[in-house]
Amino acid sequence: MSTVNEKITSEIREKVRELLASGHVAAFLGYTSGSVPMVMQPLIIRTPEDADRLEWNSFCVLNLANYLPALLKSFEPPRRPGDPPPEGPLPKVGVLATGCWSRNMVIQVQENQVDRDRVVVVGISSRGMVDRKKVLAAVGHRDVTAVYEYDHSLKVSGPGYEREINRWDVVRDNCRTCVHPDPVIFDHMIGDLKGERDVADRFRQVEDIEVLAPEDRWSWFSTEIASCIRCYACRNACPLCYCPTCFVDDSRPQWVGKSIDKADTAIFHILRAYHCAGRCTDCGSCESACPMGIKMRILTRKLQKDVLELYGAEAGMDMQSPPPLSTYKMDDPQDFILTESIKGEEK
Amino acid sequence: MSTPKGSVLVVGGGIAGVQAALDLADSGFYVHLVEKSAAIGGSMSQLDKTFPTNDCSACILSPKLVECGRHLNINLLTLSEVLSVDGEEGDFQVRVRQNPRYVDPEKCIACGSCAEKCPKKVPNEFDMGLGKRKAIYLRYPQAVPLKYAIDPDHCIYLKKPGRCGFCEKVCPADAINFKDQPKEHLLNVGSVILALGFKPFDPSGLDFTGYGNLKNVVTSMEFERLLSPSGPCQGHMERPSDHQEPKKIAWLQCVGSRDINRACHGYCSSVCCMYAIKQAVIAREHSSSGAVDATVFYMDMRTHGKGFEAYYDRAREEGIKFHRARVHTVSPAENDNLKVRYAGENGDIREDEFDLVVLSVGLATDPQVIKLANDLGIELDSDSFARTTCLRPVETSRNGVFVCGALAEPKDIPQSVMEASAAALEAERILYPSRWTETKEKHFPKERDVHAEPPRIGVFVCSCGINIAGVVDVQAVTDYAWKLPGVVFAQNNLFTCSQDTINQMAETIKRERLNRVVVASCTPRTHEPLFQETLREAGINKYLFEMANIRDQDSWVHQRQPEAATEKAKDLVRMAVAKVRGDDPLPYNTVPVIKSAMVIGSGVAGLTAALSLADQGFPVTLVERKDRLGGHAHKFFRTWQGQEMQPYLSELVSMVEASDLIDVHLGTTVQDVSGSVGQFTSILTDGTEVKHGVAIVAVGAESFKPREGRWNYLYGKNPNVHTLLELDQRFIKDDPGLKGLNQAVFIHCVGSRVPERPYCSRVCCTHAIDQALHLKEMNPDMDIFMLYRDIRTYGKREHLYQEARAKGIIFIRYDLENLPRVSEENGSMVVKVRDPIIDASVTLHPDLLILASAVRPRDDVGGLSKLFKCAMTGDGFLLEAHMKLRPVDFATDGVYLAGLCHYPKPVEETIAQAKAAASRAGLVLSRDAVPAESIxxxxxxxxxxxxxxxxxxxxxxxxxxxxxxxxxxxxxxxxxxxxxxxxxxxxxxxxxxxxxxxxxxxxxxxxxxxx
Amino acid sequence: MNDISKSKGAWEPKIIAFLCNWCSYAGADLAGVSRYQYPPSIRIVRVPCSGRVSPNLILDALRSGADGVLVSGCHPGDCHYISGNYYARRRFALLKRFLEFVGVEPDRVNFTWISASEGEQFAQVATEVTERVRKLGPATHLLKEF
Missing domain, CATH: 3.30.70.20 (Alpha-Beta Plaits)
Incomplete structure (x- = not known):
């Protein structure tokens, strides 16, 4: 009896083999296991034979949308600036997508980074991915040499120990609070759609901070980012951070200093998160990528909560809805406007 | 006629006059704008907010006034009146008397020291007498020209020379001139536009209102001032008796309108319903508790304009109360409150108490204007408005003299603005051969290329007399400026804006080879253009300039903190220097103009617009989707004034067909549009590529045909059920079948003012009543019933309604909860409706049932709006650039709209709007190139x-x-x-x-x- | 260098105010014309529209040493550029909440609508914002130490 992930893996291989063999796609973007347990690597395959290298498990945490634009571009003939776009259809590319990744792809399409017609999305409803750091914590940060995954538990082993861990206990925070596990765009589906998840206290983590006094919030924030080495791994892992010149690297104008300065680090994190406002799908790549264990996801989570509260919008849920910061309603909330709140208080 | 004059006289500096002046001056004519008071702006400048957008009136008006005040080709004559107009179309001789201002406008810097010292307080007419001003005064804070004036009726010195004269002593600019004398100007112009506006009806004679005796009964214009932040109570909304905030306010509609008995004004003033609703909405916003209890007492709610019905709906949702009732008396109650006695619809007498009563007074013509009109030989109608006709809506009885705004009929701001442009068009049509013959043009030397130069910044610090120097240590600021990086010159001036300093500044720029300039003085909003022009005169690009606002935003607001104000002035100068250092010379962008137009749609609007442009020599491509010209007008019988449409339409069509300049494409639509103002390229479905500088969209609307559903009323099922236009077609054919009928029933608001189409269709009330009267003309014995919700015969159309009632046409009101029911019994129609006055059901047996069905937007308007990048309203009509002040422009420059694609409207308004659109298009077409934004x-x-x-x-x-x-x-x-x-x-x-x-x-x- | 007065006893806040040219800047002018007095703490930066003000500029003001920031535009519906203030309203709503979330005091960053006829309101707002910032003391969280 195979596990859910084994079944998904074999279905993926079958579908991808078919897509490549028929010539429907020129390449497929999926995962394969790396040399280190619990670290899955993105993998691009170009032949049906390679389909068997694809794997699926609970450690597929790097957002594949991040690799999609470059992969598509690799199939375009080289062009100089001002040259017209190539004539005729360009090769298509296949990609795996869960709920959040597919929503990133919607945004990439809306932001002209990805041509929907050139992407064949193979959708998978996410069961939630596992946080490697949680697993390591659960085994007391001992070396891990092998992890075997059952449907509801993980068997973790290392030198001189073997431990079975409840899977849900080590699922990433973003997945535990995710309500949209199903892909919103797909051309083929592996397994069934699960529908929206019912999550109580979806924004609990954010709310726990919101209730603090301003000085305590500052103390939380400044402590959280204190260890930041400004390596920008969080930015690099994000499928939405694709500016050719990031504001942190810009010298004209210089928004932040290049050295590690408290204020500059804070402004980096504030602006990085703000740039994701209305776009972030809480895929968790940033946090997964951080070598210092900074929990910066909560920053984008806060913006996600506010965008939902204020504008009833969630990023990438619908190809037709304009991004929330590129549109407006006449009666958008404005209690924060001082002249309005003074009026309100008087009333 | 010999070559006409290239200049025009515009009389009246309200919004209509200002718009007409700007349109003309911007399209090649020199304009003399005569205004009776000390500043332009008219009634609009007195308003707090404007409906239906709640725009701040001053905010939207001020830029136009400033533009008008600075315009090289507008000669602004304030404190002036026209004495006589002789001559004829193309060549008028005008005598204008300009009364003394006693303040030299060249010298006055509007610092206000004079008014501060002036001991004489006078009721402020701008605040409707609710507040005080001094004998030396500015009409209002944003006045244009921003120059003080002395009121000779109240000035102590002028009455008894030697007695006062404080203003002369304190004026830092030496601007007071007690010896100022009246001047007479002789003007030679080709055309005259009268935009003399209205005077609010004076309700003093209407005892029942209590106005004049009861302090807390105010007129709507007075209430407007009570709401205004620049009004007598700074927008805190106080009632006059005790300066307390009113909690319960009543509005009484139709005071001095629709009242033949008491006020002798039979017409409807058109705007009062909307302004009352607006005032109620704004009063609730202004009130500290937000809970003003607002009640409007009205006869018919007339919210017939674009966005009005939705505004009314929202007001009701927000809890504003509307009572269909006529008020008998307003009498005093305790605590200065007011008791309002009124009769409900079914006749029962009720009473309610209010803190404040606002009289929604109508619009009337000022007796002085009546006299002037008589002197000029302009015919007025029985209501003392200028006589015009539906087919010639801005023409007066005197050739070459045109009228716009409320002088012709009470109307709202957008309609006035539209007519202003239409009047300008009529003048242009006569004077076009003389375009650019009398206008002035400014020439500047070639600009020095400063790209390679390191910044050489000059800083000019203004003392503004004592306005700045009295608080800020200007010498310290000047010394400080010298030390700033890049600054090679700094100087303190007494008045930087005075002509001699300006000249000297130009010299300094040249001598010191300055390539960046900072002026630390007043506000860039008024003075930036002046200084920028100085840069150009000195041969450098005008964008190499910044201002530091050390007066309005420093010395004037920190009068008691000189040290802090001085430090702040240094900061502001430092900021301006830092900013100007990075400024680059910018191109004065222009776009060359293809001098031809495309007009889309050939109804009355399209035909009128095309002819209006062709008459001035501009080629027009006229695109019509059907295979004949004329549009819906073919189905239209006559205007409400009785002019028949078919002969008029035939004449229009034949003129268009005869014109060499109009290229007609029938059976054609626009497929693709590219380019922008001055340079459009359009592809038509017949394959033609058209290059044009402007476009006018006049694609009209459609009549709603209730073939099924709730508003069906047997339409399409019984041959005797018609829409209004279908009955018109029988009138046109003079159908004998209409003569022998016994009974006709009209149902109003069929598909209008209903959830799926929430707007009012504006035209149907008047049209239906006119049809009923025509049926009566054909057969006086016919019984006619009108089933209506509110009768909206706005303006002079009210007389038709009065005539209909006099002729025995029966009006029965219904509401959405009790719709008329129409059925067929034994082959004849039966209409049942509940009459709310007798509170009983009435059964009618008409031979003819007329449905006043909605005017609905055309389905293909959306496609067209995308082609021209124009917006649409939620109702599906096209959306103009600004609902108040740009009623025929789209937000996209060079594209204009006219007619029913904008909103339902009668033919007179369609013609005016089409002419307005042509006038606006003329602004572009009259030039070789149009300016474009540089920043x-x-x-x-x-x-x-x-x-x-x-x-x-x-x-x-x-x-x-x-x-x-x-x-x-x-x-x-x-x-x-x-x-x-x-x-x-x-x-x-x-x-x-x-x-x-x-x-x-x-x-x-x-x-x-x-x- | 950063405002020497901060090290002295008599600290006066410095507040950067981004005002749109068409309404709020005109409102500030009207406050002057009407001689409404307010504290000399506000440094006005004229921008074409509140829609021009990006979150970056607000953060830059704090980083450069502003103790408070005020951004003011035309009332909704009055925007000279049709819709700039509507977009601004969304950007600012999110930014304000977000800055508060990371511990920037709510009164540091303020947004208002002030029309060209609201001179008195401008003076009130300038006074109110100054008082709020004064209570908080100098801003240090996002201040860059040069």
Whole structure:
């Protein structure tokens, strides 16, 4: 009896083999296991034979949308600036997508980074991915040499120990609070759609901070980012951070200093998160990528909560809805406007 | 006629006069604008907010006034009146008397020291006498010209020379001139436009209102001032008796309107329903508790304009009460309150108490204007409005003299603005051979190329007499400026804006080879253009300039903190220097103009617009989707004044067909449009490619045909059920079948003012009543019933309603809860309706049932609006650039609209709007090139990701994505320089010239640091 | 260098005010014309539209040493550029909440609508914002130490 992930893996291989063999796609973007347990690597395959290298498990945490634009571009003939776009259809590319990744792809399409017609999305409803750091914590940060995954538990082993861990206990925070596990765009589906998840206290983590006094919030924030080495791994892992010149690297104008300065680090994190406002799908790549264990996801989570509260919008849920910061309603909330709140208080 | 004059006299400086003056001056004519008071702005400047957008009146009006005041080709004659107009069309001789201002406008700096010292307090007419001003005064804070004037009726010195004269002593500019004398100007003009406006009806004679005896009964104009932040109570809304905030307010409608008995004004004033609702809404906003109890007592609620019905609906939802009742008396109650006795619809008498009663007074013609009209030989009608006809809506009885605004009939601001442009068009039609013959043009020397030069900044610090120097240590600021990086010259001036200082500044720029200039003085909003012009005169680009506002935003607001104000002035100068250092010379962008127009749609609007342009020599491509010209007008019988449409239409069509300049494309629509103002290229479905400088969209609307559903009423099922236009067609054919009928029933609001079509169709009440009267003409014995919700015969159309009632036509009101029911019994129609007055059901047996069905927008308007990048309303009509002040322009420059695609409207308004659109189009067509914004967005392709946020947030469609590169590109012809794209861009890839992030940051950082 | 007065006893806040040219800047002018007095703490930066003000500029003001920031535009519906203030309203709503979330005091960053006829309101707002910032003391969280 195979596990859910084994079944998904074999279905993926079958579908991808078919897509490549028929010539429907020129390449497929999926995962394969790396040399280190619990670290899955993105993998691009170009032949049906390679389909068997694809794997699926609970450690597929790097957002594949991040690799999609470059992969598509690799199939375009080289062009100089001002040259017209190539004539005729360009090769298509296949990609795996869960709920959040597919929503990133919607945004990439809306932001002209990805041509929907050139992407064949193979959708998978996410069961939630596992946080490697949680697993390591659960085994007391001992070396891990092998992890075997059952449907509801993980068997973790290392030198001189073997431990079975409840899977849900080590699922990433973003997945535990995710309500949209199903892909919103797909051309083929592996397994069934699960529908929206019912999550109580979806924004609990954010709310726990919101209730603090301003000085305590500052103390939380400044402590959280204190260890930041400004390596920008969080930015690099994000499928939405694709500016050719990031504001942190810009010298004209210089928004932040290049050295590690408290204020500059804070402004980096504030602006990085703000740039994701209305776009972030809480895929968790940033946090997964951080070598210092900074929990910066909560920053984008806060913006996600506010965008939902204020504008009833969630990023990438619908190809037709304009991004929330590129549109407006006449009666958008404005209690924060001082002249309005003074009026309100008087009333 | 010999060559006409190239100048025009506009009488009246309200919004209509200002609009007419600007249209003419901008299209090649010299304008003399005569205004009786000390400043232009008219009644609109007195309003707090305007319906239905709740725009701040001053905010939207001020830029137009400033433009008018500075215009090289507008000769503003304030405190002036026209004495006589002799001569004829094309060549009038006008005598104008200009009364003394006693203040030299060349010298006055509007510092206000004079008014502060003036001991004489006078009731302020601008505040309707509710507040006081001094004998030396500004009409209002944003007055244009911003120059004080002495009121000779109250000035102590002028009455008894030697007695006072304080103003002369304190004036730092030596501007007071007690010896000022009246002047008489002789003007030779080709045409005259009268825009004399209205006077609010004076309710003193109406005892039942209590006005004049009861302090807390005010007129609507008085209430407008009570609401205004610049009014007598700074917008805190106080009632006159005790300066307490009123909690319960009543509005009494139709005071001095629709009242033949008491007020002798039979007409409807058109605007009062909407302004009363607006005032109720705004009063609730202003009140500290937000819970003003507002009640409007009315006869018919007339919310017949664009966006009005929705405004009314929202007001009701918000809890404003509307009582269909006529008020008998307003009498005093305790605590200065007021008791209002009124009769409900079914006749029962009720009473309620209010803190404040607002009389929604009507619009009437000022007796002085009546006299002037008589002197000028302009015919007035029985209501004392200028006589015009539906087919010639802005023409007076005297050739070459035109009228616009409330002088012709009570009307709202957009309608007045439309007519102003239409009147300008009529003048242009006569005078076009003399375009640009009398206008002045400014010439500047060639500009020095400063790109390679290091910054050489000059700083001019103004004392503004004592306005700045009395608080700020200007010498210290000047000394400080010398030390700032890049500054090579600094100087303190007594009045930097005085002519001699300006001349000297130009010399200094040349002598010191300055390439950047900072003036630390008053506000750039009034003075930037003047100083920028000085830069140009000195041979450098005008964008190498910044101002530091050390008066309005420093010395005047920190009068008791001289040291802090001086430090702040230094900061402001430092910020301006930091900003100006990064300024680049910018091009004075222009777009060459293809001098031809495309008009889409050939109904009355399209035909009128096409002819109006062709008459001035501009070629027109007229595109009509059907295979004949004329549109819906073919089905239209006559105007409400009785002019028949068919002969008029035939004449229009034959003139268009005969014109060499109009190229007609029948059975054709527009397929594709590219380009922008001055340079459009359109592809028609017949394959023609048309190059044109402007476009007028006049595609009309459709009549709603209730073939099924709730509003069906047997339409399409019984042959005797018609829409209004179907009955008109029987009238046109003089159908004998109409003569022998016994009974006709009209049902109003069929498909209008209902949830699926919430707007009022504006035309149907008048049209239906006119049809009923025509049926009566054909057969006086016919019984006619009108089933209506509110009768909206606005303006002079009210007389038709009175006539209909006099002739025995029966009006029965229904509401949405009790719709009329129509059925067929034994082959004949039965109409049942509940009469609310007798509270019983009435059964009728008509031979003819007329449905006053809605005017609905055409389905293909959406496609057209996309082609021209124009917006649409939620109702599906096209949306103009600004509901109040730009009623025929689209937000897209060079594209205009006219007729029913804008909103339902009768033929007289359609003609006026079409002429207005032609006038606005003429602003472009009369020039070889049109100016475009210089401070425009610019894309850094290296940084651009092509994400299109910039394009999404641009309200002008000025940014789009280049098909080849996939990156943003800016159409500088469309860009207005607002910077929404800049703030939206995450990549810093799009910026504004001279307002980039780096420059703003330089100013911000300069504010914080000391060098 | 950063405002020497901060090290002395008599600290006066410095507040950067981004005002749109068409309404709020005109409102500030009207405050002057009407001689409404307010504290000399505000440094006004004229921008074409509140829609021009990006979150970056607000953060830059704090980084450069502003103790408070005020951004003011035309009332909704009055925007000279049709819709700039509507976009601005969304950007600012999110930014304000977000800055508060990371511990920037709510009164540091303020947004208002002020029309060209609201001179008195401008003076009130300038006074109110100054008082709020004064209570908080100098801003240090996002201040860059040069």
């Amino acid at each position: 425009t967005a610019v894309v850094n392709l290296q940084k651009c990701t092509g994400c299109a946020v910039c394009a999404r947030v641009c309200a002008y469609h000025a940014v789009n994505m280049d098909e080849n590169s996939g990156k943003a590109q800016v159409d500088t012809g469309l860009c207005k320089g607002c910077g929404a794209c800049v703030a939206g861009c995450r990549s810093d890839a799009i910026t504004l010239k001279n307002l980039g992030n780096e420059q703003i940051m330089a100013a911000v950082e300069a504010a914080m640091e000391d060098f």
